[in-house]
Amino acid sequence: xxxxxxxxPSLSVQEGRISILNCDYTNSMFDYFLWYKxxxxxxxxxxxxxxxxxxxxxxxxxxVFLNKSAKHLSLHIVPSQPGDSAVYFCAAMSSGSGYAxxxxxxxxxxxxx
Amino acid sequence: xxxxxxxxxxxxTEMGQEVTLRCKPISGxxxxxxxxxxxxxxxxxxxxxxxxxxxxxxxxxxDRFSAKMPNASFSTLKIQPSEPRDSAVYFCASSLKTGxxxxxxxxxxxxxxx
Numbered sequence: 001x002x003x004x005x006x007x008x009p010s011l012s013v014q015e016g017r018i019s020i021l022n023c024d025y026t027n028s029m030f031d032y033f034l035w036y037k038x039x040x041x042x043x044x045x046x047x048x049x050x051x052x053x054x055x056x057x058x059x060x061x062x063x064v065f066l067n068k069s070a071k072h073l074s075l076h077i078v079p080s081q082p083g084d085s086a087v088y089f090c091a092a093m094s095s096g097s098g099y100a101x102x103x104x105x106x107x108x109x110x111x112x113x
Numbered sequence: 114x115x116x117x118x119x120x121x122x123x124x125x126t127e128m129g130q131e132v133t134l135r136c137k138p139i140s141g142x143x144x145x146x147x148x149x150x151x152x153x154x155x156x157x158x159x160x161x162x163x164x165x166x167x168x169x170x171x172x173x174x175x176d177r178f179s180a181k182m183p184n185a186s187f188s189t190l191k192i193q194p195s196e197p198r199d200s201a202v203y204f205c206a207s208s209l210k211t212g213x214x215x216x217x218x219x220x221x222x223x224x225x226x227x
Contacts, residue, residue, distance in 0.1 A: 002155075032213045043117070043204055043218030044156075051213070089156065093213070100146065100169060101216060105155035 003027045004092050006104035013111050019077040021107050023090030026071065030092040034101065035064060035075045038087045047088075048075070080111045115139075117219035119205050125225045131193040134222045137186055138207030146216060147180055147190050148204040156204070162188065163210055195226045 005024045013019045021035075031052040036044035050057040050064045050073070057064050063076045077084055087108045091101040118137040126132055138145050146161040160170040165182045173180070177196070182188040192199055202223050206216040 034215055036218075041220065043206070043220045045218070046215035049213065049215060095213065100158050100161050102158070103148075103156035 002105070004090055004102045004104040006090055006107050008107050009105070010108040010110070013080045013109065015082055015111055015113050016079045019080045019084065019109055019111065021075040021088050021090075021109065023073045023075075023104055024071055025073075025092050027092070027094065027102070028071070029094040029096065030102075031095055032093050033064070033066060033073050034091045036089040036091060038089060038106070044089055082111050082113055085109055085111050117205055117207050117217055119219035119222050121222060122220065123223045125227065126195055127227055128196055129194045131191065132195045132199075132224060132226075134190040134203050134224070136188045136190070136205030136219060138188070138205070139217055140186065142207035142209055142217070143185070144208045144210040145182060145188050146206040146208075147188070148206065150202045150204060150221070159190070197226045200225050
């Protein structure tokens with residue numbers, strides 16, 4: 001069963017605009033959430049994370065929002081750049097039951113000039 | 114920091130053959146993870162180790178799959194015998210088992226079983 005879901009397989013955004021990638025989870029024990037970025041032929045690389053005690057975390061152009069009641073998180077990229085074109089994976093973990101990450105299937109973001 | 118190193122990058126083998134994937138984690142990291150990526154199932158956790166000890170192998174699909182970590186700097190994932198449905202990209206990742214340190218992934222091994 002997929003405990004982390006990314007329902008949009010792909011997203012296309014114009015350069016300079018905001019990209020919003022969404023993620024839903026089902027396991028209420030998850031208390032730490034991460035976004036990874038993946039280019040072709042490379043492994044996923046860590047982008048940004050958020051603990052369940054927060055509802056927002058910002059790092060430069062990237063902001064992650066967490067809505068625990070809705071079991072939903074989102075990644076905002078603003079302004080979007082062509083180099084942001086990649087597959088973005090949402091991941092979640094429960095600190096109390098080991099440190100293994102559960103991943104969504106990813107959203108492929110294309111930022112067009 | 115050389116990152117997580119996986120070998121080979123590509124492996125093509127015939128059904129029934131044994132396949133061994135290798136991983137060298139980042140020095141100092143004490144947790145190691147094997148993931149498999151397919152179109153249908155995305156990134157699935159197969160097994161992970163803490164301090165060279167397997168902690169959770171519930172993701173290993175069948176007895177044909179086995180993983181070892183003989184020391185802190187090396188791990189293998191073996192498939193014997195391999196089947197066409199094992200074709201996927203296999204990623205190794207490592208992390209510090211302290212707090213919520215993120216996983217660092219290798220570039221993966223693309224396995225094709227014909």
